[in-house]
Amino acid sequence: MNTYLKIIDNVNNWVKVLVSFLLVILAVLVVLQVTTRFVINVPLSWTEELAKYLMIYIVFLGSGLAMRHNQHIAIDFLFEIVHAANKRRLQKIVLWISGVFSLLLAYYGAHLTYIVIGQSTPTLQYSMAWAYAAIPLGSVLMLCNVIAVLLSPDQDDPEETAGEIL
Numbered sequence: 482m483n484t485y486l487k488i489i490d491n492v493n494n495w496v497k498v499l500v501s502f503l504l505v506i507l508a509v510l511v512v513l514q515v516t517t518r519f520v521i522n523v524p525l526s527w528t529e530e531l532a533k534y535l536m537i538y539i540v541f542l543g544s545g546l547a548m549r550h551n552q553h554i555a556i557d558f559l560f561e562i563v564h565a566a567n568k569r570r571l572q573k574i575v576l577w578i579s580g581v582f583s584l585l586l587a588y589y590g591a592h593l594t595y596i597v598i599g600q601s602t603p604t605l606q607y608s609m610a611w612a613y614a615a616i617p618l619g620s621v622l623m624l625c626n627v628i629a630v631l632l633s634p635d636q637d638d639p640e641e642t643a644g645e646i647l
Contacts (some may be wrong), residue, residue, distance in 0.1 A: 482632050485628075486629055489549070489625055489626060489638065490549075490629075491630075492547040492625070493546055495547065495626075496542050496546055496622065498540050499542065500538075500539055500543055500546070502537055503535050503538055503539050507532055507535045507536060507539065510528045510531055510535070511528075511532055513525065513528050514528040514529055514532065526604045527605055528605050529604075530604045530605055531605065534602075534612045534615075537612060537615045538618075540619075541615040541618065541619025541620070541622075542615070542618065542622060544568075544619055544623055545611055545619050545620075545621075545623040546622075546626070548579065548617065548623045549626040549629055549630060552578075555575075559571060560572075569626040573631065576627050577631055579623070579627050580624055580626065580627040580628065580631075581622045582625040583621075583624035583627060584620075584624055586620040586623075587617045587620035587621050588617075590613070590617040590620055591617040593613055594610050594614050594616065597610055597613050598610045619638060
């Protein structure tokens with residue numbers, strides 16, 4: 482169990498570095514796009530397309546990271562009305578539902594990625610499967626982090642982690 486948690490935390494650290502790097506590239510691409518479009522008046526069409534795909538990867542990989550620290554947007558109404566003794570049970574139910582959702586999203590995302598292998602992106606002419614691969618990758622990362630939170634012996638109180646930053 483501790484080995485799994487260490488592996489997931491190590492993977493998460495690498496994913497944080499990757500997402501940070503993708504975010505820097507995204508910022509540079511957006512500045513380049515705005516500069517070429519409005520200053521030079523010769524827009525680069527590939528920067529907009531690449532920025533869109535980078536944003537997709539940042540969102541899906543970042544959602545997996547957020548799951549490890551209970552930082553997803555949540556409706557905490559139930560946590561406020563449930564007795565303290567039942568909060569842990571409710572948290573586990575929410576995690577199980579999230580895990581099932583992640584598993585289904587990974588399965589159908591992989592299926593969708595397989596379907597679009599023959600299609601090309603409009604400008605860059607790469608396979609659309611590269612863009613759609615963010616769905617199963619992010620979902621598997623999210624599922625692995627759900628499992629890590631379920632196995633984690635010192636789970637945080639959902640109210641205490643609200644608003645904390647990775």
